Amino acid sequence: MNPSLAMTLTLAALLVANLLTKLWLSGRQVRHVAQHRAQVPAAFAHTISLDAHQKAADYTLAKARVGVMDLGLDAITLMAWTLLGGLDLLNQVTLDWMGEGMGQHVALVVSFTLIGGLIGLPLSLYQTFGIEQRFGFNHTTPKLWVSDMLKGLLVGMVLGLPILWLVLWLMQAGGALWWLYTWAALVVYQLFVMWIAPNVIMPLFNKFTPLEDATLKERVTALMKRSGFTAKGFFVMDGSRRSAHSNAFFTGFGAAKRVVFFDTLLAKLNGDEMEAVLAHELGHFKHRHILKMMATSFATSLAGLALLGWVSQQVWFYTGLGVMPNLNGNNSALALLLFMLVLPLFTFFVSPLSAHRSRKFEFEADAYAVANSDGKSLASALLKLYQDNASTLTPDPWYVAFYYSHPPASQRLARMAA
Secondary structure (H helix, E strand, C coil), X not given: CCHHHHHHHHHHHHHHHHHHHHHHHHHHHHHHHHHCCCCCCHHHCCCCCHHHHHHHHHHHHHHHHHHHHHHHHHHHHHHHHCCCCHHHHHHHHHHHHHCCCHHHHHHHHHHHHHHHHHHHHHHHHHHHHHHHHHCCCECCCHHHHHHHHHHHHHHHHHHHHHHHHHHHHHHHHCHHHHHHHHHHHHHHHHHHHHHHHHHHHHHHCCCEEEXXXXXXXXXXXXXXXXXXXXXXXXXXXXXXXXXXXXXXXXXXXXXXXXEEEEHXXXXXXXXXXXXXXXXXXXXXHHCCHHHHHXXXXXXXXXXXXXXXXXXXXXXXXXXXXXXXXXXXXCCHHHHHHHHHHHHHHHHHHHHHHHHHHHHHHHHHHHHHHHHHCCHHHHHHHHHHHHHHCCCCCCCCHHHHHHHCCCCCHHHHHHHHHC
16 A cells, blocks of 8 residues: 555544544543432532532533534644645745745744644633633633733743754754754753743742741641651742632742642631642652653653654655655654644553553552541542532543543542541
């Protein structure tokens, strides 16, 4: 079989397989949640009200309907960019406008990214001002939403354009091992962004103030000390400006780590519960989950770039995906964009492996928290968070296997009780 035709058929088969599998999973989730909507699961009958349970079910079902629309849009967009000639047309337009060269390659990637953002804009708006608004989670105003979008574009340009230029330059000038040099550059870049994020990027979007609750500060300081951790400070983030959802997290490296609490979290949990939640986050560091996930990410990105290094030299890779490459010039931007478009079709079917690993890490962090704080307080905190975030208590097991990075509430509480 002609390699180009084989590539086309592979894309079509994978696209259909992805779409059917995701629709099947979504259908299972919808049916499972709807079937259990009328009654609170027995394990939660004394802690979760029927109204809260039904709100979580309705929220899950509403998001699932939007998810189906998103699936259809993604499939149509992928076909439009590839086999229907969208990327080839955009490449020709930028070539006619700028001519062959690095400027055209950068312009192609930037214009592709902006068009993709515009395509996804209506659903994003509906999710924020439709779904989240309807269920009482959205606190974002249209003005703040536009401000966030413009800031995001600015940050993307300042941080993204230099690394994009470097990657495209390495693809052209790096020789046979360009993918290895590019991988090294991307690793350094990611670490740099993680380093500057707490003090440079995140304050552009949210306000961080020192934790003023002296009692809570004393408790979490004592917890970190007996757990062998240090932090540069404890901060409260004004998450309530945008959403009623709540969270807590670490940011930064080494002794410069910061502990950040959403203001919504402080309003919902008592001191014992806050300490237990922080102990859970410490469990991730104690078990080196962050480092393990970073190592996995770096390893898979290296393998992906090595694969890109090979397929970018194959004419059938371009023609089979609806693009006519420049046979006498450089196709770095085209190769990069095509690879980014089709890679998710291949990786989706191994996503249960990464999701399972993530859930395993959560169980380990829960176990650490139970051993180093009050397990009952962690359980009550989790129940409050599941309830306040309207997380369904009755997800479909197959849907969980593919998509859930955190175990369902029933599994976490059962493990903790055991």
